[in-house]
Amino acid sequence: MxxxxxxxxxxxxxxxxxxxxxxxxxxxxxxxxxxxxxxxxxxxxxxxxxxxxxxxxxxxxxxxxxxxxxxxxxxxxxxxxxxxxxxxxxxxxxxxxxxxxxxxxxxxxxxxxxxxxxxxxxxxxxxxxxxxxxxxxxxxxxxxxxxxxxxxxxxxxxxxxxEAQRANLVKLAGNFLIASMVEALGEAFTLVRKSEVDPGQFLEIVSKVFGSPIYANYGRIIVEDRAEPAGFKLSLGLKDMRLVLAAADSVVVPLPLGSLLHDRLLAAMARGAGEVDWAAGLARRSAEDAGLG
Amino acid sequence: MxxxxxxxxxxxxxxxxxxxxxxxxxxxxxxxxxxxxxxxxxxxxxxxxxxxxxxxxxxxxxxxxxxxxxxxxxxxxxxxxxxxxxxxxxxxxxxxxxxxxxxxxxxxxxxxxxxxxxxxxxxxxxxxxxxxxxxxxxxxxxxxxxxxxxxxxxxxxxxxxxEAQRANLVKLAGNFLIASMVEALGEAFTLVRKSEVDPGQFLEIVSKVFGSPIYANYGRIIVEDRAEPAGFKLSLGLKDMRLVLAAADSVVVPLPLGSLLHDRLLAAMARGAGEVDWAAGLARRSAEDAGLG
Amino acid sequence: MxxxxxxxxxxxxxxxxxxxxxxxxxxxxxxxxxxxxxxxxxxxxxxxxxxxxxxxxxxxxxxxxxxxxxxxxxxxxxxxxxxxxxxxxxxxxxxxxxxxxxxxxxxxxxxxxxxxxxxxxxxxxxxxxxxxxxxxxxxxxxxxxxxxxxxxxxxxxxxxxxEAQRANLVKLAGNFLIASMVEALGEAFTLVRKSEVDPGQFLEIVSKVFGSPIYANYGRIIVEDRAEPAGFKLSLGLKDMRLVLAAADSVVVPLPLGSLLHDRLLAAMARGAGEVDWAAGLARRSAEDAGLG
Amino acid sequence: MxxxxxxxxxxxxxxxxxxxxxxxxxxxxxxxxxxxxxxxxxxxxxxxxxxxxxxxxxxxxxxxxxxxxxxxxxxxxxxxxxxxxxxxxxxxxxxxxxxxxxxxxxxxxxxxxxxxxxxxxxxxxxxxxxxxxxxxxxxxxxxxxxxxxxxxxxxxxxxxxxEAQRANLVKLAGNFLIASMVEALGEAFTLVRKSEVDPGQFLEIVSKVFGSPIYANYGRIIVEDRAEPAGFKLSLGLKDMRLVLAAADSVVVPLPLGSLLHDRLLAAMARGAGEVDWAAGLARRSAEDAGLG
Missing domain, CATH: 3.40.50.720 (NAD(P)-binding Rossmann-like Domain)
Known part of the structure; x- marks a missing residue:
């Protein structure tokens, strides 16, 4: 072709x-x-x-x-x-x-x-x-x-x-799910670290319990703080959250978790993290808000 | 023994x-x-x-x-x-x-x-x-x-x-991850429904992309609105969020996503959903906030 | 002229x-x-x-x-x-x-x-x-x-x-302050009602302590649930929050309170409250989330 | 006596x-x-x-x-x-x-x-x-x-x-209103600063429009960044938000704005701001999240 x-x-x-x-x-x-x-x-x-x-x-x-x-x-x-x-x-x-x-x-x-x-x-x-x-x-x-x-x-x-645009909606809704997972992991690992539990062991438990390669993959990026090179840039994650919020707003659907993600990503962006991996960048925000790192 | x-x-x-x-x-x-x-x-x-x-x-x-x-x-x-x-x-x-x-x-x-x-x-x-x-x-x-x-x-x-209590911390952090996933699914399915995408098909996509039995399981509860009998009661989910927030507060860790989950579960509780399955109950809150159901 | x-x-x-x-x-x-x-x-x-x-x-x-x-x-x-x-x-x-x-x-x-x-x-x-x-x-x-x-x-x-557009920014930032006040009042009155304190007396206290006609005015609308005719329609309040979030996003400023307001107003909108007074409409959302009304 | x-x-x-x-x-x-x-x-x-x-x-x-x-x-x-x-x-x-x-x-x-x-x-x-x-x-x-x-x-x-405890509830609900106002001011001033509007002039406008000495007073603390000596320590503000959330939780009232305040104050606390004035401390958090200061 x-x-x-x-x-x-x-x-x-x-x-x-x-x-x-x-x-x-x-x-x-x-x-x-x-x-x-x-x-x-x-x-x-x-x-x-x-x-x-x-x-x-x-x-x-x-x-x-x-x-x-x-x-x-x-x-x-x-x-x-x-x-x-x-x-x-x-x-x-x-x-x-x-x-x-x-x-x-x-x-x-x-x-x-x-x-x-x-x-x-x-x-x-x-x-x-x-x-x-x-x-x-x-x-x-x-x-x-x-x-x-x-x-x-x-x-x-x-x-x-x-309807072509529905594929885009599905993609955005899926990225919203992934972003939610990443934010949740970032907060959980911060809690675990400040509670003196070994993050590596927590990752092992999470990977087994969720049985999901995506959890395991993002968990590893967070535990190892693999900010660069970015597998997916934080600025692109922010773009996606803007798009999913715009799509939701246009059909009158509040996404409180989407708003939280947008604000987190925007704060990371404002602090210069646009080019780092989004999972590492989001997790760093959670860690900083807890006085770590 | x-x-x-x-x-x-x-x-x-x-x-x-x-x-x-x-x-x-x-x-x-x-x-x-x-x-x-x-x-x-x-x-x-x-x-x-x-x-x-x-x-x-x-x-x-x-x-x-x-x-x-x-x-x-x-x-x-x-x-x-x-x-x-x-x-x-x-x-x-x-x-x-x-x-x-x-x-x-x-x-x-x-x-x-x-x-x-x-x-x-x-x-x-x-x-x-x-x-x-x-x-x-x-x-x-x-x-x-x-x-x-x-x-x-x-x-x-x-x-x-x-240190015995660290097992409890790990359990609470894990439940926080699961609750986050459930809330994210509830919001995503609401967006999908109001955008006229078939929720069953979205579930199929999510199950494949995440490759996680937990996503598939909770997604199915939400799509089929299986509120009763509850696999896990919403009131217990609320209890867990209270415990995870208390644990986080005591080590000075903000969990904005945990706070959101607490507030969602509390609203569901106030509206009489304490005995229903937490995944169905949380998803219903998202749907109601978007004027559905 | x-x-x-x-x-x-x-x-x-x-x-x-x-x-x-x-x-x-x-x-x-x-x-x-x-x-x-x-x-x-x-x-x-x-x-x-x-x-x-x-x-x-x-x-x-x-x-x-x-x-x-x-x-x-x-x-x-x-x-x-x-x-x-x-x-x-x-x-x-x-x-x-x-x-x-x-x-x-x-x-x-x-x-x-x-x-x-x-x-x-x-x-x-x-x-x-x-x-x-x-x-x-x-x-x-x-x-x-x-x-x-x-x-x-x-x-x-x-x-x-x-710079002409700065007047618009000031107006939007001001409306954001007012919307924040209204949301705070809505949540506070809900707490007060469910704690069996007389809302009218709480309004009197708030009016004295804050010494602000705006607090007193909005508090009265909420206590008396004056939804119609709307002094300011909820749909216009939602429009303003969209504008303030857009302005903030464009200068890379996260407004978590602005996001919360947007989501609240959007939920009210989705539930058919676009034409009611925004203060009454927001307060009703808080009350409903607490199982009242 | x-x-x-x-x-x-x-x-x-x-x-x-x-x-x-x-x-x-x-x-x-x-x-x-x-x-x-x-x-x-x-x-x-x-x-x-x-x-x-x-x-x-x-x-x-x-x-x-x-x-x-x-x-x-x-x-x-x-x-x-x-x-x-x-x-x-x-x-x-x-x-x-x-x-x-x-x-x-x-x-x-x-x-x-x-x-x-x-x-x-x-x-x-x-x-x-x-x-x-x-x-x-x-x-x-x-x-x-x-x-x-x-x-x-x-x-x-x-x-x-x-009922004696109702006076405490009223006090906590009032402090919640004040904390909400402070957070709103902190976010608004950050938006204003990054939009190149003069914060002092914005304060003047806010003071006139709201006609409230409390707005004027807290606005001044924020504009002048008067962190020390603290009129009211941030750690005490955090304590109050814990108390108001506990009171609300016990009567099954979600306070999403209260949760946001708690998380903000907790983040400020974790970053060492427990002894500074709470208005200055909260406003600094907003500013930092926008990459300022």
Whole structure:
């Protein structure tokens, strides 16, 4: 399949590589060009801009940091919207707002193009191992058409129906659950430390009792204070909480735990922790509030 | 081993039964006598009061609802403290406060008796299946002495050291993690419902992404609104949050998420939900705050 | 002075009347026309649309419910921006976002017009009595030029400098303080009621101790549960909390109390209380969470 | 009137002095003896312990820091309970728990003594100026009997009925309101500072709009960051929030704002701010969470 791929960050690069390895033809674009070089050796062609990446694509995949970046590559000058051919599909895999996803659906429809929202669960290691969980929404036949792509990147596909923005809502609700878990772990480990219980042993207990690799993974980051390099930057976690609160506000749902997470992340941000791993950053906030560290 | 066993509730009864089946000799006591009858057929003897249950025991196990119940059977009139023989060990498996556990340790030491705190993780089904996770603390040789008992009731034992009350702290911190998860699920499912995503499908996604039986289990209770019979009563969840906040306050650790959980549970309690399953009860609060149900 | 006045709600109508009584010449516009009729007898002329209200004005005053309404009358079809003469000043007295105020400042500057942000503190009774507190920001000479208008409507003027949007920030921060007070009163009265203390007597004590008419006023609304007619609608209070949180987020300031207020108001909204007085509505939420009422 | 007076801290000392000046006969006791010296010159006699201070008193006044201190002087060794004569009245003016006040009422009744709870509103300056607001509860005739004492110390008396502990509840609910105001001011001033609005001017606006000396006073402490000497120590504010949350929990009332205050104060405490003025301390927490200071 002819694929345009925009966004070669810590997630996008391994995802694109897995598509190449599955035999697809890729034209890639990344704002900082040298991220793309790694893929040229594996057969990718590098585009000079979003429009060029989109031009000949049957499917255009975007995997970018936030709404602004997606708006820029799709609607901006030299944007993909005008270059994408009728009948081609834009597969938006970034974690973006429900509102932008609705706007993309409308814009692509008006242009005779298809649109599938397909955000993913998984950290960079999962992207490398093609172990992402992919939540897709949009026209059923378009999701089917893209199934080989999803299979090359993930270990499982969930189709949540024809309304594209619902995939984004599911992704945001899932990230809210993960953020809640991280905050809970941060507070619990602080309590454990100040109560003179060994954090490593507490992690072992938690891992067994919850039987969840996610708990074990985040627990380890916290116990070892692995702030850098960030598996997932705190500034991106803050972005996600803004998006989930916006989505909840628009359907009149209070999320008190979401508000707490937003405020914690904002405080960490204000204190200069935007670039550190969010789990380490949140746990440090709990620790500092208890007079530790 | 000669065992006194006090407290035959939804957890205590199957735990006592598993000890009987492992060949131990049990003298049991429960405030409402008929709960004990079920065990007589399996070989248990029924005591008229806490003291009688303790009198000939090498190990006295208590599995009760709260601090007040434990204080009553140990320190009250006809209490076990005075009846237990020197050298015998009290194994306190209830979820009680750090402060009471410290007081028990001191009282038993003064009486020439041993004390082990050994609270458990697991719901009634796990107690029945002898699949509890047991967190023990106290003198190492006493924990070893009780190992056969723990093995008859659980699937794993964690020894968190000689200070008994640290086992209670670990149990409370663990329950705080579970409560956080339940609150997060309640809020997330409310958002999902008001966004017209199918809750059952969201549960499936969450179960896969988190890969945790606990998430799947609580998620199912919430999706199916299984309020009764309660696997774990909301009033007990509130009790636990009070204990974890008290423990945190005493070591000067703010737990904003713990405070949120306390307030949510207290509101549910005030609105008459003390007897319903805590996961269903918490999720209903989120739903009601969003104008649902 | 020749004044265009747009927005004749519970605040705007008495403000416009006070300008008429001070001898100014008014052309007024309101979406629902019959609100304007009351002023015709006092000498106002009614415009058919925002543009007509702006056409001959030296000063155009807007007093509308929210950002959307202001955007509509200024930037919309038949909007005031294109009709207002160069050199005329737009005095924006609505409680709007910091972001919209910045946008208005830029748009008016580009059109050779002046812009002053001048939001007010005070409920409808204060507007009627010309007892508003007015917080103005913008070019100093423009604020001076409008001083007679402010004096006709208010009891005091604060000039917070040349950056117009800072007046909006001050207004939002002030409303945040008032909302905090209302929430605190709602929680305190609930505690008092469930502790069998007479709420009326508690109100008397609070009024004396705080020595503040605002405490006394809001306390009375809560004690008497004066939900309707609303002095200030809960839906507007929610709008304000959204604006203050947005302003805080944009300068990276966590407002945990602001988040709590937002969530409370959102829950009240979801339960159908958008049209009731916000103080009564917030207090009812506290009472309901405690199982009262 | 013959008065025993226990507790000569920043509040107790000026209160005792005002009683002396009104012509009453005082036997005073303070744990650190030299605080009492200042009153000897004005006619007070110094007791060696609580019992001696109580022995000949018609009214025994206690004005101490917390529950523990009151329990010590009343129930402890050489305590006042056993020394106080039948028919004499204990006037407990400290901010103590509802639960302790109930216990005191019962103990004094059993001893044939009277008990009045009469906590006060006002900072040390108000105590010096005899401008305290006094909230009394207990038997009506005892409150009348003590009226001359209250008039010598305060500017107003509120009688909230025969149940003594309700005066303590009112005092705690009032302190909760004040703490809420302080937290709101701390957050608002942080927002204002990061938005480049002059805090001094914002204070002026707030003072006018709220028309409350309490807002003006606390606002000034925050703007000037007057952390020391503390008018009211942060550790005492934390104590009060613990008491109000305990009182609310016991009548099943969630106080989300109270929980937020508790967590903020606890964080400040953990970071070493227990001795600073609570308004300055809380505001610093808000500022730090926004990356300031």
């Amino acid at each position: 002819k694929i345009g791929f925009i966004g070669l960050g810590r997630m996008g690069l391994p995802m694109a590589r897995n598509l190449l390895r599955a035999g697809h033809e890729l034209v890639v674009f990344n704002r900082t060009r040298n991220r793309a070089d790694a893929l040229v050796a594996e057969g990718a062609r590098v585009a000079a801009g979003p429009a060029e990446a989109a031009r000949d694509a049957e499917a255009l995949i975007t995997m970018l940091a936030d709404d602004a970046a997606v708006e820029q590559v799709i609607f901006g000058e030299d944007g993909a919207l005008q270059a994408l051919r009728p009948g081609a599909v834009h597969v938006s895999m970034s974690t973006i707002s429900v509102a932008l996803s609705e706007r993309l659906a409308a814009a692509h429809e008006a242009a005779g193009q298809a649109y599938v929202a397909a955000p993913v669960f998984g950290r960079p290691e999962a992207a490398e191992a093609a172990k992402l969980w992919i939540v897709a929404a949009g026209p059923a036949e378009q999701i089917e058409r893209c199934r080989p792509l999803f299979e090359a990147m993930g270990q499982g596909l969930f189709n949540v129906g024809p | 000669k065992i006194g066993f006090i407290g035959l509730g939804r957890m205590g009864l199957p735990m006592a039964r598993n000890l009987l089946r492992a060949g131990h000799e049990l003298v049991v006591f429960n405030r409402t006598r008929n709960r004990a009858d079920a065990l007589v057929a399996e070989g248990a003897r029924v005591a008229a009061g806490p003291a009688e249950a303790a009198r000939d025991a090498e190990a006295l196990i208590t599995m009760l609802a709260d601090d007040a119940a434990v204080e009553q059977v140990i320190f009250g009139e006809d209490g076990a403290l005075q009846a237990l023989r020197p050298g015998a060990v009290h194994v306190s498996m209830s979820t009680i406060s750090v402060a009471l556990s410290e007081r028990l340790a001191a009282a038993h030491e003064a009486a020439g008796q041993a004390y082990v705190a050994a609270p458990v993780f697991g719901r009634p089904e796990a107690a029945e299946a002898a699949k509890l996770w047991i967190v023990a603390a106290g003198p190492a040789e006493q924990i070893e002495r009780c190992r056969p008992l723990f093995e008859a009731m659980g699937q794993g034992l964690f020894n968190v050291g000689p | 020749k004044i265009g006045f747009i927005g004749l709600g519970r605040m705007g109508l008495p403000m416009a009347r006070n300008l008429l009584r001070a001898g100014h010449e008014l052309v007024v516009f309101n979406r629902t026309r019959n609100r304007a009729d009351a002023l015709v007898a006092e000498g106002a002329r009614v415009a058919a649309g925002p543009a007509e209200a702006a056409r001959d004005a030296e000063a155009l005053i807007t007093m509308l419910a929210d950002d959307a309404a202001v955007e509509q009358v200024i930037f919309g079809e038949d909007g005031a921006l294109q009709a207002l003469r160069p050199g005329a000043v737009h005095v924006s007295m609505s409680t709007i976002s910091v972001a919209l105020s910045e946008r208005l400042a830029a748009a008016h500057e580009a059109a050779g017009q002046a812009y002053v942000a001048a939001p007010v503190f005070g409920r409808p009774e204060a507007a009627e009595a010309a007892k508003l507190w007015i917080v103005a920001a913008g070019p100093a000479e423009q604020i001076e030029r409008c001083r007679p208008l402010f004096e006709a409507m208010g009891q005091g003027l604060f000039n917070v400098g040349p | 013959k008065i025993g007076f226990i507790g000569l801290g920043r509040m107790g000392l000026p209160m005792a002095r005002n009683l002396l000046r009104a012509g009453h006969e005082l036997v005073v006791f303070n744990r650190t003896r030299n605080r009492a010296d200042a009153l000897v010159a004005e006619g007070a006699r110094v007791a060696a312990g609580p019992a001696e201070a109580a022995r000949d008193a018609e009214a025994l006044i206690t004005m101490l820091a917390d529950d523990a201190a009151v329990e010590q002087v009343i129930f402890g060794e050489d305590g006042a309970l056993q020394a106080l004569r039948p028919g004499a009245v204990h006037v407990s003016m400290s901010t103590i728990s509802v639960a302790l006040s109930e216990r005191l009422a019962a103990a004094h009744e059993a001893a044939g003594q009277a008990y009045v709870a009469a906590p006060v509103f006002g900072r040390p300056e108000a105590a010096e100026a005899a401008k305290l607001w006094i909230v009394a509860a207990g038997p009506a005739e005892q409150i009348e009997r003590c009226r001359p004492l209250f008039e010598a110390m305060g500017q107003g008396l509120f009688n909230v009925g025969p």
